[in-house]
Amino acid sequence: MSKQTLDDFRDLVRKVKSYEEALAVMYWDLRTGAPKKGVETRSEVIGVLSTEMFKLSISTEMGSYLEELSQADQLESLDEINRKLVLECKKEYERSVKIPPEMYQEYVVLTSQAESIWEDAKRASDYAMFQPYLEKIVDFNQKFVELWGYEGHRYNTLLDMYEPGITVAKLDEVFDELRKHTVPLVLEMKNDPSKLDTSFLKQHYDVSKQKEFSLFILKELGYDFEAGRLDESEHPFATGLNPGDVRITTKFKPYDIAFALFGTIHECGHALYEQNVSSKLIGTPLCNGASMGIHESQSRFWEIYIGSSLPFWQKYYNDLQRYFPEQLADISVQQFYRAINQAQPSLIRIEADELTYNLHIMIRYELEKGLISGEIQVADLPRLWNEKYEQYLGVKPSNDAEGVLQDVHWAGGAFGYFPSYSLGNMYAAQMIHALRLQLPHLDTLVAQGEFTPIKEWLTEKVHQFGKLLTPEEIIHNVSGEELNPAYLVKHLTSKYARS
Amino acid sequence: MSKQTLDDFRDLVRKVKSYEEALAVMYWDLRTGAPKKGVETRSEVIGVLSTEMFKLSISTEMGSYLEELSQADQLESLDEINRKLVLECKKEYERSVKIPPEMYQEYVVLTSQAESIWEDAKRASDYAMFQPYLEKIVDFNQKFVELWGYEGHRYNTLLDMYEPGITVAKLDEVFDELRKHTVPLVLEMKNDPSKLDTSFLKQHYDVSKQKEFSLFILKELGYDFEAGRLDESEHPFATGLNPGDVRITTKFKPYDIAFALFGTIHECGHALYEQNVSSKLIGTPLCNGASMGIHESQSRFWEIYIGSSLPFWQKYYNDLQRYFPEQLADISVQQFYRAINQAQPSLIRIEADELTYNLHIMIRYELEKGLISGEIQVADLPRLWNEKYEQYLGVKPSNDAEGVLQDVHWAGGAFGYFPSYSLGNMYAAQMIHALRLQLPHLDTLVAQGEFTPIKEWLTEKVHQFGKLLTPEEIIHNVSGEELNPAYLVKHLTSKYARS
Numbered sequence: 002m003s004k005q006t007l008d009d010f011r012d013l014v015r016k017v018k019s020y021e022e023a024l025a026v027m028y029w030d031l032r033t034g035a036p037k038k039g040v041e042t043r044s045e046v047i048g049v050l051s052t053e054m055f056k057l058s059i060s061t062e063m064g065s066y067l068e069e070l071s072q073a074d075q076l077e078s079l080d081e082i083n084r085k086l087v088l089e090c091k092k093e094y095e096r097s098v099k100i101p102p103e104m105y106q107e108y109v110v111l112t113s114q115a116e117s118i119w120e121d122a123k124r125a126s127d128y129a130m131f132q133p134y135l136e137k138i139v140d141f142n143q144k145f146v147e148l149w150g151y152e153g154h155r156y157n158t159l160l161d162m163y164e165p166g167i168t169v170a171k172l173d174e175v176f177d178e179l180r181k182h183t184v185p186l187v188l189e190m191k192n193d194p195s196k197l198d199t200s201f202l203k204q205h206y207d208v209s210k211q212k213e214f215s216l217f218i219l220k221e222l223g224y225d226f227e228a229g230r231l232d233e234s235e236h237p238f239a240t241g242l243n244p245g246d247v248r249i250t251t252k253f254k255p256y257d258i259a260f261a262l263f264g265t266i267h268e269c270g271h272a273l274y275e276q277n278v279s280s281k282l283i284g285t286p287l288c289n290g291a292s293m294g295i296h297e298s299q300s301r302f303w304e305i306y307i308g309s310s311l312p313f314w315q316k317y318y319n320d321l322q323r324y325f326p327e328q329l330a331d332i333s334v335q336q337f338y339r340a341i342n343q344a345q346p347s348l349i350r351i352e353a354d355e356l357t358y359n360l361h362i363m364i365r366y367e368l369e370k371g372l373i374s375g376e377i378q379v380a381d382l383p384r385l386w387n388e389k390y391e392q393y394l395g396v397k398p399s400n401d402a403e404g405v406l407q408d409v410h411w412a413g414g415a416f417g418y419f420p421s422y423s424l425g426n427m428y429a430a431q432m433i434h435a436l437r438l439q440l441p442h443l444d445t446l447v448a449q450g451e452f453t454p455i456k457e458w459l460t461e462k463v464h465q466f467g468k469l470l471t472p473e474e475i476i477h478n479v480s481g482e483e484l485n486p487a488y489l490v491k492h493l494t495s496k497y498a499r500s
Numbered sequence: 501m502s503k504q505t506l507d508d509f510r511d512l513v514r515k516v517k518s519y520e521e522a523l524a525v526m527y528w529d530l531r532t533g534a535p536k537k538g539v540e541t542r543s544e545v546i547g548v549l550s551t552e553m554f555k556l557s558i559s560t561e562m563g564s565y566l567e568e569l570s571q572a573d574q575l576e577s578l579d580e581i582n583r584k585l586v587l588e589c590k591k592e593y594e595r596s597v598k599i600p601p602e603m604y605q606e607y608v609v610l611t612s613q614a615e616s617i618w619e620d621a622k623r624a625s626d627y628a629m630f631q632p633y634l635e636k637i638v639d640f641n642q643k644f645v646e647l648w649g650y651e652g653h654r655y656n657t658l659l660d661m662y663e664p665g666i667t668v669a670k671l672d673e674v675f676d677e678l679r680k681h682t683v684p685l686v687l688e689m690k691n692d693p694s695k696l697d698t699s700f701l702k703q704h705y706d707v708s709k710q711k712e713f714s715l716f717i718l719k720e721l722g723y724d725f726e727a728g729r730l731d732e733s734e735h736p737f738a739t740g741l742n743p744g745d746v747r748i749t750t751k752f753k754p755y756d757i758a759f760a761l762f763g764t765i766h767e768c769g770h771a772l773y774e775q776n777v778s779s780k781l782i783g784t785p786l787c788n789g790a791s792m793g794i795h796e797s798q799s800r801f802w803e804i805y806i807g808s809s810l811p812f813w814q815k816y817y818n819d820l821q822r823y824f825p826e827q828l829a830d831i832s833v834q835q836f837y838r839a840i841n842q843a844q845p846s847l848i849r850i851e852a853d854e855l856t857y858n859l860h861i862m863i864r865y866e867l868e869k870g871l872i873s874g875e876i877q878v879a880d881l882p883r884l885w886n887e888k889y890e891q892y893l894g895v896k897p898s899n900d901a902e903g904v905l906q907d908v909h910w911a912g913g914a915f916g917y918f919p920s921y922s923l924g925n926m927y928a929a930q931m932i933h934a935l936r937l938q939l940p941h942l943d944t945l946v947a948q949g950e951f952t953p954i955k956e957w958l959t960e961k962v963h964q965f966g967k968l969l970t971p972e973e974i975i976h977n978v979s980g981e982e983l984n985p986a987y988l989v990k991h992l993t994s995k996y997a998r999s
Contacts, residue, residue: 027525045514227535246537
């Protein structure tokens with residue numbers, strides 16, 4: 002192998018990654034307070050740099066480096082990082098060059114329009130407005146699948162973009178198992194609603210105090226403020242520019258203590274992942290999460306299994322009471338714990354509790370699968386949506402705004418993304434089970450605010466590898482077995498079964 | 501002229517400008533709170549994008565577009581904006597291609613090292629540490645001048661980078677005039693120091709209240725928060741990404757009410773300029789200030805002639821007292837006005853008042869001029885510096901940290917920059933004089949907080965043109981004459997003469 006080719010390839014990869022960081026800073030800036038009159042010019046700037054980045058990633062240089070370096074004998078002579086890097090870039094390259102540039106350009110414009118139309122359609126609860134756009138988007142995605150090729154189900158190719166290696170066959174299996182055990186729990190609740198009073202969570206909570214408490218909890222969890230910062234945005238997110246700069250945002254609601262608090266812990270989970278990726282991967286696309294599902298497992302791990310646990314609040318509830326004595330002085334830690342963990346069937350995914358959340362995802366998964374295979378028509382979505390909500394959750398949307406129009410994902414063309422959320426939940430349950438075998442006194446550690454052993458374990462098993470391992474390798478590394486929904490089923494059953 | 505060439509040229513120019521905005525966002529981010537562990541990777545990202553931007557600006561495409569479009573007949577067929585744009589890009593292009601890339605690269609590395617060494621040298625007050633770097637930097641600049649060519653004095657070529665059209669001949673003339681009238685005023689003060697008690701400015705002023713008051717004043721002055729934002733940074737600055745996004749920063753000192761307040765008004769002046777550049781210039785290098793001097797005139801206009809005036813505080817002093825009753829209840833508006841305008845000779849430029857400021861600049865100007873012509877040796881700088889401070893200001897640095905090492909500019913190679921500060925002061929005085937002829941009741945307007953007519957006049961005469969006009973054309977537009985130091989002399993004399 003020519004050392005020069007490898008060096009040139011690495012330089013080109015680093016260059017692409019530099020554009021990616023610049024774009025990430027600009028997006029972060031747009032979402033955390035960029036002045037609105039600059040948005041139009043900024044969008045053009047983003048367009049120019051995105052195009053340049055895309056050109057580099059499908060350049061003839063990239064093509065020829067990849068062709069040379071991906072020869073079997075060449076690959077063998079590379080160290081692990083370079084080998085995986087070549088394979089990752091080759092996968093991206095081949096995906097990109099298979100789409101004619103004009104077609105891709107048309108699709109970008111379409112989804113950008115569709116997102117704007119979707120906003121209006123949702124506001125007016127008018128599915129007919131959005132339907133023609135969605136039809137075109139589905140059509141494009143069907144064509145992309147044709148161009149990219151597929152094995153087994155057509156939807157597999159889209160799933161692979163977010164969760165490499167996952168298939169319809171596997172998802173059908175794990176979702177069946179999960180649904181079989183979850184639906185009865187949910188319908189039981191539906192028929193006998195909880196009498197729990199959770200109204201104290203919705204009192205007035207001073208926003209600046211909420212912020213102070215969020216910062217306090219982030220420090221306790223070990224979020225590294227020298228490698229990140231907390232800002233505010235309309236929709237909370239985490240963005241990793243590089244392992245030394247992983248930013249999170251939250252949204253403080255003046256009449257809701259739970260929203261920002263658990264949102265912050267959720268984003269902190271994402272951030273702890275990227276802050277602890279090996280520095281050897283900096284400047285490459287491997288310096289990233291292994292998949293959307295593994296990423297979500299980290300956020301849910303901290304949000305649900307640590308941050309919503311009784312031991313955690315045994316440690317921190319006094320602090321929270323000190324911040325909000327008027328609101329919480331008369332509320333016990335047990336009351337607080339039960340209130341933040343209350344489950345009940347509802348219509349809106351992003352407000353759903355951990356028990357019902359996966360049912361929201363399964364509904365979307367089943368619809369996406371059918372749309373891409375052609376078995377479901379876009380025109381039938383609202384009816385099918387409502388039927389499935391009634392069947393799985395026992396609730397029925399009164400209009401499409403709180404039904405099929407609630408999420409932006411389809412307007413953006415992100416078919417294959419939704420399952421990641423439930424995969425994250427399943428991975429997280431499987432991980433916490435494995436961790437308990439290693440650290441039998443986990444609850445005691447959490448109750449003492451001792452998170453270092455937990456983070457070290459996650460870094461050793463998950464974080465450090467970035468995208469060097471597949472999701473399958475990661476979960477096997479962690480637990481010694483493949484993805485297994487039994488752990489999540491067990492967790493949900495023991496937490497939410499009435500009897 | 502080929503319409504196609506013009507379109508392609510404009511696209512390329514827009515592309516370069518897009519890199520510039522991306523870089524500006526990243527610099528702004530680094531200076532307003534980017535996490536420190538990400539700085540190393542960020543520097544590489546900035547390096548990659550700067551290099552790409554530079555390559556575009558000296559690309560063969562750029563060269564051939566400019567060659568075609570700058571033919572006399574072609575130029576004539578262009579509208580004014582495109583014509584000036586071609587000329588501006590041609591000037592930049594020719595300057596850039598005349599420097600061999602390796603030489604430029606070496607210089608970039610040198611100044612980057614020198615800035616870091618300068619920090620250490622200043623801290624240790626050890627000029628010998630810094631001297632060899634400065635010698636190399638001066639040497640490079642002399643070579644650049646050779647490569648770029650020069651008319652009259654060699655230093656003219658460097659001046660032209662910051663203040664197009666200004667020459668040593670002109671500067672010698674206006675600085676002589678200014679010095680002749682200022683030095684006696686300063687030495688008079690030195691010999692009979694003011695008895696004014698200004699200590700109330702240095703009480704404890706709560707930083708969050710300072711911030712609220714700064715935001716209030718910015719709104720009053722008409723800074724457009726939909727096209728900008730206020731942040732905090734170690735050194736205050738303004739950065740215009742585009743006219744819809746012109747950001748400013750300030751630094752709040754807990755024991756100094758004046759620093760952040762007048763710093764904010766100063767940066768607001770810079771920002772009002774760029775927020776009001778014509779939208780026709782967006783996406784071009786003409787969407788910028790006409791020069792560093794004209795830019796500084798706008799900041800000084802608002803800081804000195806509006807924000808430090810008695811009418812301004814007759815309007816706003818009650819508000820300030822309301823924010824800080826403990827500190828200011830017993831201080832009259834006259835006392836406040838006199839305190840913020842107190843002048844006295846001092847060693848440090850950035851802390852200097854408006855009377856002595858220009859003497860600091862002249863000293864640097866005279867030294868730079870001699871360094872570039874070869875009449876002054878780097879080794880002699882500390883001695884010459886101290887002599888001039890004694891001669892012009894009657895003060896003598898006790899070490900080089902508060903003398904020749906105080907400013908970063910030379911470490912960064914910015915020879916020719918310093919005179920802009922004084923040019924700004926002269927332009928501002930000339931402008932306010934012209935404005936008073938148009939608005940005889942200016943003081944009444946200011947005392948009523950009516951700034952709209954002032955801003956409209958500045959926009960009409962200065963802001964809208966961006967870099968479409970030369971500094972000379974701007975000042976002629978405003979005042980009907982060329983740069984004339986008499987207005988500043990008159991202002992300073994009437995404000996600061998004892999008798």
